[in-house]
Amino acid sequence: DGDMSTNDTVLLLANGLASNGKLSTTDLKVFQSALNHVCLELAKMIVRDGEGITRVVTVHLTGANSNTDADAAARSVGNSTLVKTSWYGGDPNWGRIIDALGYSDATVVEEKVDIAYSATNSRKKVFSLKKGRPTRTSFENLCKMVEPREFDLHINLNLGYGEAILYAADLTEEYVDFNKGDITNPASLGG
Structure with a gap:
């Protein structure tokens, strides 16, 4: 509806506690592509879920x-x-x-x-x-x-x-x- 609220929020957090190593350039591209796909689908789900x-x-x-x-x-x-x-x-x-x-x-x-x-x-x-x-x-x-x-x-x-x-x-x-x-x-x- 164009009105934003905390109900229409997606957060992605990383605090480093997992102690994972740095991603290679190739792995980073794969991760970024997958993350973009998930975020896009979540955005569409927020719209589909409107009252x-x-x-x-x-x-x-x-x-x-x-x-x-x-x-x-x-x-x-x-x-x-x-x-x-x-x-x-x-x-x-x-x-x-x-x-x-x-x-x-x-x-x-x-x-x-x-x-x-x-x-x-x-x-x-x-x-x-x-x-x-x-x-x-x-x-x-x-x-x-x-x-x-x-x-x-x-x-x-x-x-x-x-x-x-x-x-x-x-x-x-x-x-x-x-x-x-x-x-x-x-x-x-x-x-």
Whole structure:
């Protein structure tokens, strides 16, 4: 949901007490690759475990002026309440995505933006927007792309080489119901 808490934390600690020797360059690469894989899977699990989520979206942001811009743009899209609710509703609403890009801290030129959807880990993209203009892809076909529990959103700003990947989820009534509870009511805390 974009709100961080200690419940959404992964920690990796090493204190040296195991007295292991230094890793060779080759072993370090193998360890780093395995560690990256585990951390990525844990990050995805945190997203999948969100309250009431029905869809997990991998946002691939490319073509930004810098990696910093790419990260800002991806976070703006992935954290947008309007984008998240459109995913829940099965609506591939490129207007909401453009809106979120526009208010991000990234440089965005609307006339250059491409937006496409794909099945998770698929190379076949279905474009909803090319160079800032709607494509001829039917609304029904675009809706099919956002039906699965997991899908990918590809945004190319076509400005540079910056890129980022963000894992996001939709926003549902169940999320609201879960989080509107009366936990801050002293009576509910036994006091």
